[in-house]
Amino acid sequence: MNGTVYKSTGSWYTVKSSEGEFYECRIKGKFRTHGIKSTNPVAVGDYVEFQLESIGDETIGVISSIGERKNYIVRRSVKLSKQTHIIAANLDQVFLLVTLNNPPTFTSFIDRFLVTAEAYDIPVVLLFNKMDSYSEEEKLEVNWLMSLYSKIGYGCIPIEAKQGKNVDQVKELMLGNTSMFAGHSGVGKSTLVNALETGLELKTAEISEQHMQGQHTTTFAEMYDLSFDARIIDTPGIKGFGIVDMEKDEIGDYFPEFFALKSECKFNNCLHLDEPKCAVIEALENDEVAASRYRSYVQMVTGDEDNPYRER
Ligand code: GDP
Ligand code: ZN
Structure with a gap:
């Protein structure tokens, strides 16, 4: 059977089959890793092939191969001597939420994020949030940033997540796709996901960045089907993507x-x-x-x- 990995705990994988059924799966044997050395052979978002096996009266799936990844993002663990952990694979786009204040998002952060996304071949759309809270001067600055980044080729949308303003434009881009939301803690990711009426609550709000530090290997991404035709990958505590071997x-x-x-x-x-x-x-x-x-x-x-x- 064919399916997509929705969740991984390190030893068990929740896979949604092409028929729409969820199966708890394990992996068996060695994989073609497509040239990527990582601590986890299978990641959320991976397309996999699996077979059902009965153990007593339980049925589990056994993953036998993974499909070629169109892209993937990694985290690098400094503790584990720079081992690479694949956070998620096969993303259609990442929305980077940006706020001028509360918290400030610096262009150095935006640019570093964009470079990594380019390296991993993941389209980024910039969402300038909290437009309601800016002074005239700050609005000019946002406009300047939007023209700067849209000229380079990145989609830019000014939004007010709290008021639901322009979130329909975000929703439209999400239709049929697998997306991820990124940005500093406090930029409004959870608020946006609520405003999108996705039918779920993001974990990101509950996990402070402090708490995340040093826990890089124990957190796992998870994919969710939304109430409309779209999926999101939630990755608690991810601020940016790790860059592997960039010359x-x-x-x-x-x-x-x-x-x-x-x-x-x-x-x-x-x-x-x-x-x-x-x-x-x-x-x-x-x-x-x-x-x-x-x-x-x-x-x-x-x-x-x-x-x-x-x-x-
Ligand atoms: P997250 O950490 O990125 O998930 O951020 P949250 O969604 O928890 O939002 C952080 C704070 O920003 C909350 O107090 C929200 O109410 C507030 N916030 C979110 N969107 C907006 C907005 O469009 N305008 C204003 N003024 N505040 C917002
Ligand atoms: Zn030159």
């Missing part, structure tokens, strides 16, 4: 507006830092590339570990 010279490729200029740089291995005749730096000087984006890029390439926004 310095590929980071620029994940800034789409830099990537578009790359062929115009004098050197084809240009890092856009201090090389002569760099098209990105020229564009920056002409205000065609945003200073905030370039700043984020430099922080990432120079591996500025002390950057206070690094994990925000």
